[in-house]
Amino acid sequence: MILIDGKKIAADIRAELAREIAAARNAGHRPPGLAVILVGDDPASQVYVRNKERACAEAGIRSFPYHLGADTRQEDLLRLIAEANASPDIDGILLQLPLPRGLDAQTCLLAIDPAKDVDGFHPVNVGRLALGLPGHVSCTPAGVLELLRRYDLPTSGKRAVVVGRSNIVGKPLTMLLSRPGTFGDATVTLCHSRTPDLAWQCRQADFLFLAMGRPRAITADMVSDGAVVVDIGINRTPEGLCGDADFDNVAPKTRAITPVPGGVGPMTIAMLLSNTVQAWRQATGA
Ligand SMILES: NC(=O)c1ccc[n+]([C@@H]2O[C@H](COP(=O)([O-])OP(=O)(O)OC[C@H]3O[C@@H](n4cnc5c(N)ncnc54)[C@H](OP(=O)(O)O)[C@@H]3O)[C@@H](O)[C@H]2O)c1
Numbered sequence: 689m690i691l692i693d694g695k696k697i698a699a700d701i702r703a704e705l706a707r708e709i710a711a712a713r714n715a716g717h718r719p720p721g722l723a724v725i726l727v728g729d730d731p732a733s734q735v736y737v738r739n740k741e742r743a744c745a746e747a748g749i750r751s752f753p754y755h756l757g758a759d760t761r762q763e764d765l766l767r768l769i770a771e772a773n774a775s776p777d778i779d780g781i782l783l784q785l786p787l788p789r790g791l792d793a794q795t796c797l798l799a800i801d802p803a804k805d806v807d808g809f810h811p812v813n814v815g816r817l818a819l820g821l822p823g824h825v826s827c828t829p830a831g832v833l834e835l836l837r838r839y840d841l842p843t844s845g846k847r848a849v850v851v852g853r854s855n856i857v858g859k860p861l862t863m864l865l866s867r868p869g870t871f872g873d874a875t876v877t878l879c880h881s882r883t884p885d886l887a888w889q890c891r892q893a894d895f896l897f898l899a900m901g902r903p904r905a906i907t908a909d910m911v912s913d914g915a916v917v918v919d920i921g922i923n924r925t926p927e928g929l930c931g932d933a934d935f936d937n938v939a940p941k942t943r944a945i946t947p948v949p950g951g952v953g954p955m956t957i958a959m960l961l962s963n964t965v966q967a968w969r970q971a972t973g974a
Contacts, residue, residue: 690944697838698954705965709748712974719750720968722780723772728758728788737784743957758788766799773801779971780806780964806963817863824963829861831955836871841916844873851879852899898932908937917945920952
């Protein structure tokens with residue numbers, strides 16, 4: 689059984705990006721820039737934003753922090769996004785969600801220039817993914833695919849089951865796995881809370897992707913021998929963080945599995961940095 693080490697792969701990616709940026713800076717290019725917009729004082733969001741800003745600094749990406757009060761008005765936030773869209777030093781714009789009550793996340797996300805939408809949430813980028821065109825891909829599913837690539841676990845011709853149909857994880861992951869290519873070309877079933885006999889569906893999977901947010905809901909009897917299990921769930925329990933799989937009993941049956949924590953989680957920030965560097969290369973030709 690292979691224990692997929694997302695922490696190490698994420699560190700490798702961040703080091704690779706840092707080297708690329710340093711080389712481009714030596715050749716005279718400006719640094720990549722990421723606007724990090726945080727509205728309000730949600731403690732979890734503050735931690736996420738701090739981690740993202742620290743990761744940017746380590747890689748050589750300049751972050752532009754916009755930390756706004758919870759009483760910020762929609763028009764002020766939209767004006768700030770317009771400024772970031774127009775700034776020649778900013779390649780990516782990250783709007784930390786959820787927004788405080790009274791602000792409409794969809795309207796704000798729509799206002800971000802798709803070329804700077806490094807979270808891959810803008811309908812233009814979602815549409816590009818659906819059509820198989822290049823564009824920014826949502827960071828968590830992009831990180832899942834990167835783990836499969838780096839562990840050489842091709843999905844072509846395999847049966848994949850994705851449990852969870854959210855716009856940021858399950859749906860884009862389903863589209864990525866359905867694309868032509870070695871790490872696509874899967875026959876994908878997308879399951880959700882109305883799926884009858886989830887256990888049977890999961891047992892059909894050569895590759896099982898879990899994004900439900902239900903601690904240890906997927907038990908060993910729901911997983912076929914030799915399956916690859918990618919556990920995207922992050923659940924807080926009194927005993928600490930755990931995934932959607934009952935890891936201790938599921939892992940021995942698998943060909944490969946991601947632990948929680950230390951599996952998919954660290955990949956999300958690494959892919960955010962990677963999307964920012966991609967936007968910077970497109971903007972500057974670096
Ligand atoms: N690793 C990372 O960086 C990362 C990033 C994002 C999210 N996550 C984690 O991934 C998990 C999912 O997040 P999300 O934002 O995608 O979740 P979400 O928006 O809450 O969606 C959960 C999905 O799971 C489905 N579901 C829930 N219970 C189910 C059940 N018993 N059987 C079958 N399907 C069920 C829901 O079905 P319905 O649509 O029918 O309600 C829904 O589609 C969470 O634990 C989250 O913390 C991790």
